[in-house]
Amino acid sequence: MNPVKVENLTVAYQKKPVLxxxxxxxxxxxxxxxxxxxxxxxSTLIKAVLGLxxxxxxxxxxxxxxxxxxxxxxxxxxxRGSVDWDFPTNALDVVLMGRYGHIGWFRRPSKKDIxxxxxxLRKVGMEDFADRQISQLSGGQQQRVFLARALAQDAKVxxxxxxxxxxxxxxxxxxIELLNDLKNxxxxxxxxxxxxxxxxxxxxxxILLNEKVIATGPTEETFTxxxxxxxxxxxxxxxxxxxxxxxxxRR
Ligand code: ADP
Numbered sequence: 095m096n097p098v099k100v101e102n103l104t105v106a107y108q109k110k111p112v113l114x115x116x117x118x119x120x121x122x123x124x125x126x127x128x129x130x131x132x133x134x135x136x137s138t139l140i141k142a143v144l145g146l147x148x149x150x151x152x153x154x155x156x157x158x159x160x161x162x163x164x165x166x167x168x169x170x171x172x173x174r175g176s177v178d179w180d181f182p183t184n185a186l187d188v189v190l191m192g193r194y195g196h197i198g199w200f201r202r203p204s205k206k207d208i209x210x211x212x213x214x215l216r217k218v219g220m221e222d223f224a225d226r227q228i229s230q231l232s233g234g235q236q237q238r239v240f241l242a243r244a245l246a247q248d249a250k251v252x253x254x255x256x257x258x259x260x261x262x263x264x265x266x267x268x269x270i271e272l273l274n275d276l277k278n279x280x281x282x283x284x285x286x287x288x289x290x291x292x293x294x295x296x297x298x299x300x301i302l303l304n305e306k307v308i309a310t311g312p313t314e315e316t317f318t319x320x321x322x323x324x325x326x327x328x329x330x331x332x333x334x335x336x337x338x339x340x341x342x343x344r345r
Contacts, residue, residue, distance in 0.1 A: 096155075104152055121282075121299060130308075143161070145162070188228055218245070251281070
């Protein structure tokens with residue numbers, strides 16, 4: 095059974111379509127890159143799949159069932175920039191929020207939940223920062239705490255929105271190691287990613303997106319120059335052989 099199946103998904107903001115008739119399935123136990131230019135609808139796709147924004151039409155199935163936000167099978171790492179890091183809470187509490195699907199909102203976390211959260215912090219190298227206010231963490235450390243929160247969710251499918259943005263090389267390596275650990279445990283991880291240089295190293299499977307799915311499949315056969323041209327249009331520039339750049343001006 096496919097962990098994620100999206101059929102005929104259309105999403106519009108103020109009636110302007112941002113995703114049109116998106117269809118894809120992803121294989122289980124793989125790392126999947128969601129690739130496309132700025133404004134292609136990558137974040138919108140994740141939010142629509144998770145039911146955080148309404149769909150104009152279409153169906154989303156997670157392991158064959160329509161997804162309900164309280165389901166524990168899905169973990170989500172939003173863009174770091176979309177979060178209020180001044181909120182007065184410490185790293186351990188952020189990670190414990192990942193356990194609420196297991197705990198229930200009105201119960202106190204058990205020792206097991208706290209141990210699980212601490213173990214998740216340890217896996218991302220942040221065990222010494224459990225009591226630290228999140229506003230006093232570096233960008234890379236905040237990203238690690240977010241990943242720990244996702245680990246604490248103990249989900250089967252993960253969606254991560256640009257986890258490598260604003261992190262140093264060591265954190266990027268730590269994150270990719272973690273993603274591979276999740277994969278080796280049979281979990282499926284979908285990652286919005288914009289560094290084209292690393293796509294082939296990091297991902298087994300890709301979804302090339304620009305309002306529509308331009309191509310999807312195993313990276314080796316799908317992440318081709320031709321498909322990149324179809325996805326990025328004139329924004330693609332070739333520096334040298336095998337070096338691809340995308341214009342970096344943000345919207
Ligand atoms: P990506 O993640 O690929 O950069 P997004 O999904 O963030 O793209 O955005 C896709 C398009 O939808 C963009 O044109 C963006 O400006 C627009 N958009 C995103 N969020 C909103 C919103 N809340 N209201 C209106 N338009 C939005």
